[in-house]
Amino acid sequence: MVSSNTSIVVDDVSKIFTMHYHRSLKQIMVAKVRGLPLSETFQALTDINFEVEQGESVGLMGLNGSGKSTLLTLINGVLKPDSGTVKTRGRVAGLIATGAGFHPQLSGRDNLFLNAAILGMSEAETHRKFDEIVDFADIGRFLDTPVSHYSSGMSARLGFSIAIHVDADIFLADEVLAVGDKPFKVKCMAKMQEIRQQGTTIFYVSHAAASVQHMCDRILVLEGGHLNYDSKLVDGGSVEGGIKFLHYDDEEPDAPGDKNGISALADSALGAEI
Numbered sequence: 378m379v380s381s382n383t384s385i386v387v388d389d390v391s392k393i394f395t396m397h398y399h400r401s402l403k404q405i406m407v408a409k410v411r412g413l414p415l416s417e418t419f420q421a422l423t424d425i426n427f428e429v430e431q432g433e434s435v436g437l438m439g440l441n442g443s444g445k446s447t448l449l450t451l452i453n454g455v456l457k458p459d460s461g462t463v464k465t466r467g468r469v470a471g472l473i474a475t476g477a478g479f480h481p482q483l484s485g486r487d488n489l490f491l492n493a494a495i496l497g498m499s500e501a502e503t504h505r506k507f508d509e510i511v512d513f514a515d516i517g518r519f520l521d522t523p524v525s526h527y528s529s530g531m532s533a534r535l536g537f538s539i540a541i542h543v544d545a546d547i548f549l550a551d552e553v554l555a556v557g558d559k560p561f562k563v564k565c566m567a568k569m570q571e572i573r574q575q576g577t578t579i580f581y582v583s584h585a586a587a588s589v590q591h592m593c594d595r596i597l598v599l600e601g602g603h604l605n606y607d608s609k610l611v612d613g614g615s616v617e618g619g620i621k622f623l624h625y626d627d628e629e630p631d632a633p634g635d636k637n638g639i640s641a642l643a644d645s646a647l648g649a650e651i
């Protein structure tokens with residue numbers, strides 16, 4: 378039963394990708410003659426179930442390739458699940474991949490309007506927020522330069538700035554802070570805290586346990602496409618249920634599926650700055 382306060386419902390979701398090994402007709406013919414496989418499937422997410430209340434701030438963690446970006450892409454509706462359903466309430470905005478949606482030949486200014494429109498902002502709304510977005514991105518005179526000339530940090534600045542200024546009900550942030558410099562990261566965290574306090578649901582992907590602890594009141598951990606951990610964070614960074622967040626007693630990572638695996642996962646992030 379979905380309550381009026383529910384923001385995201387992910388119900389029994391699985392996602393399978395097909396990897397094609399051979400592109401040209403010649404390669405396909407050769408592979409067929411040699412009896413090689415032409416494609417293979419890969420299950421990126423398996424039977425994922427969870428609900429998020431409006432205003433919750435959820436930290437999504439997991440090792441590389443565990444399915445975090447795939448899950449976010451399903452939540453923002455760019456991909457559809459192969460089975461199960463994803464339901465969201467209200468406007469979804471955010472930054473999943475640095476520079477995603479930017480046209481390399483267009484200037485930062487033109488991309489700003491284009492990207493804002495894709496995220497559901499009207500032209501009038503974009504004009505109203507234009508100065509604020511540009512000030513936050515702080516890309517100076519590069520605003521009228523083609524985005525193909527931007528560094529990855531500059532693309533991330535502009536992309537994040539546009540996304541965070543959308544009046545969204547759900548904000549998805551996938552490693553947005555990975556490429557920015559420290560002053561920009563601090564500014565982004567402060568802005569995310571601001572929208573969090575305004576009641577926006579936040580989905581924040583990070584490998585840095587310290588910043589998840591700072592930003593989130595719940596943590597989900599994906600391991601090999603399975604949701605193996607889902608718990609509220611309580612004061613002091615511990616999780617409900619008694620397992621201490623960030624506590625780790627083994628040097629070797631635990632077997633996938635073992636709840637202590639999150640400790641190993643958090644290990645690399647220990648001491649990490651935001």
Ligand SMILES: Nc1ncnc2c1ncn2[C@@H]1O[C@H](COP(=O)(O)OP(=O)(O)OP(=O)(O)O)[C@@H](O)[C@H]1O
Pocket residue numbers: 394395396419421439440441442443444445446447448
């Ligand atoms: N379009 C695609 N086609 C084939 N495989 C894909 C595709 N997108 C993702 N995958 C695979 O699905 C798995 C999960 O990828 P995903 O990007 O969701 O992981 P992630 O947890 O976000 O990783 P990271 O921490 O490195 O960003 C990976 O093994 C990846 O190679």
